[in-house]
Amino acid sequence: MGPLHGIRVLELGSFIAGPFAGQLLADYGAEVIKVEPPRTGDPMRRWGITKDGESLWWPAIGRNKKSVTVDLRDARGQEVVRDLAASCDVVVENFRPGTMARWGLDYPALRAANPGIVVVHVSGFGQTGPNSGEAGFGSVAEAVGGIRHTTGSPGDTPARTGISLGDSLASLFAVIGTLAALTERGRSGLGQEVDVAIYESVFALMESILADYHAGGVLRTRSGSVLPGVAPSNVYPTADGAQVVIAANADTVFARLAGAMGRPELARDPRYATHQARGARMAELDALISAWTATRKSDDLIEELRRHGVPVGRINTAASILTDPHFAARDMILWRSTGHGADLPMNGVVPKFSRTPGEVERTGPALGADTDAVLTALAGASAERLARLHADGVV
Incomplete structure (x- = not known):
């Protein structure tokens, strides 16, 4: 019914x-x-x-x-x-x-x-x-x-x-x-x-692509796994070969990510403290985060980030979805x-x-x-x- x-x-x-x-x-x-x-x-x-x-x-x-x-x-x-x-x-x-x-x-x-x-x-x-x-x-x-x-x-x-x-x-x-x-x-x-x-x-x-081009002079194109000017928001490696997406681009969320990493000073560093600064240094910030995530197994990493209130998700495959308790x-x-x-x-x-x-x-x-x-x-x-x-x- x-x-x-x-x-x-x-x-x-x-x-x-x-x-x-x-x-x-x-x-x-x-x-x-x-x-x-x-x-x-x-x-x-x-x-x-x-x-x-x-x-x-x-x-x-x-x-x-x-x-x-x-x-x-x-x-x-x-x-x-x-x-x-x-x-x-x-x-x-x-x-x-x-x-x-x-x-x-x-x-x-x-x-x-x-x-x-x-x-x-x-x-x-x-x-x-x-x-x-x-x-x-x-x-x-x-x-x-x-x-x-x-x-x-x-x-x-x-x-x-x-x-x-x-x-x-x-x-x-x-x-x-x-x-x-x-x-x-x-x-x-x-x-x-x-x-x-x-x-x-x-x-x-397709969002605002017409206005972006007509009024802003920006032709949106392929950007891979990132959103240009927004960081950190990317795919990161883990110690067991899985990949996760971490979206910590807001100032408060980035501060929580820095805390989870044991690097709270990053949130106060002028190079990363603001949205604009993080976007300008996307590559170096992603490299820093990747070096940290690569030392953790995916399950442990996800649990730790969730405990700190950082949005994170595994890049699932059919195999992992079939055993995911939330899907079930x-x-x-x-x-x-x-x-x-x-x-x-x-x-x-x-x-x-x-x-x-x-x-x-x-x-x-x-x-x-x-x-x-x-x-x-x-x-x-x-x-x-x-x-x-x-x-x-x-x-």
């Missing part, structure tokens, strides 16, 4: 940007019906690291969803989807703009049968504008949105963050837009379209059985709700596992119609 219990979502599309939005809505209790191509399904079923030919990501990104197979390129399949949409609150799709219209599944067509429907589009460049019709994967949108220019080390090629950041950001904005549109529908009774561009989702996070205490590592009986760990539900918590009741379903039940209950399909659709490969 999550907070979105009673909301029905029809998920169209594949890969990450649309389906991750569907996963989040399902985490919060929405009934999410995922439409996939017959026989092949969403490529995410085989994407990334696989075991026995199946993706280890699919159980999570497909969790809590129902799988319905429909050939969207067949007129009969398009009719089925229109019938389903008539009883849904939300449609989430991430096809190239114009595709839904060619299939007779655009907003005007869906609204005709369901005036309250919210149609959420996720695309590389949005539904309008000169680039709207271009193919736009998340990696390209990250470049266009500006974040690739600021990611990596100075002088190096702009770097990827290591995850599909652009797609995931678009999914978050798709969920935000969905919730905002549903809230407004509660007042007006009417649905609307929500247009999420991946490059804009990236650009929305907050249900951020969920062990769930897959369709093959294997238990897999996956990320927990974010955020936490005090009264209507999100749940993961089901991992990614087998392809088409819910086709007949959903089409019978929501699309009014008779046994005879289903038999013909199956025979013709439409579902």
Whole structure:
């Protein structure tokens, strides 16, 4: 009984940007019906690291969803989807703009049968504008949105963050837009379209880069592990090979760090006593701190700094997260059985709700596992119609 219990979502599309939005809505209790191509399904079923030919990501990104197979390129399949949409609150799709219209599944067509429907589009460049019709994967949108220019080390090629950041950001904005549109529908009774561009989702996070350049004459670029002019705030080594981030750039916090180091005089030293002075001597200050942290094991170092009130955190890997007691205490590592009986760990539900918590009741379903039940209950399909659709490969 999550907070979105009673909301029905029809998920169209594949890969990450649309389906991750569907996963989040399902985490919060929405009934999410995922439409996939017959026989092949969403490529995410085989994407990334696989075991026995199946993706280890699919159980999570497909969790809590129902799988319905429909050939969207067949007129009969398009009719089925229109019938389903008539009883849904939300449609989430991430096809190239114009595709839904060619299939007779655009907003005007869906609204005709369901005036309250919210149609959420996720695309590389949005539904309008000169680039709207271009193919736009998340990696390209990250470049266009500006974040690739600021990611990596100075002088190096702009770097990827290591995850599909652009797609995931678009999914978050798709969920935000969905919730905002549903809230407004509660007042007006009417649905609307929500247009999420991946490059804009990236650009929305780019802070004040335009004003910095236009008014301040500063073009932000790659700075590696540091924030220019802010120190100490960097990655530091430990005696057991782990790395930690210490953020002690405020004057009072730096004084606490100096105390933890047994060097309280550093906080009074004119070279390090102020924010501006520390920023100007970032390299020498980081070298001084690194020499100290390198003599401590990571667990002991973290405990000592926390005792002194200094913000510190281990640079975690999957291996260390699996044994982290804080992750476990907050249900951020969920062990769930897959369709093959294997238990897999996956990320927990974010955020936490005090009264209507999100749940993961089901991992990614087998392809088409819910086709007949959903089409019978929501699309009014008779046994005879289903038999013909199956025979013709439409579902």
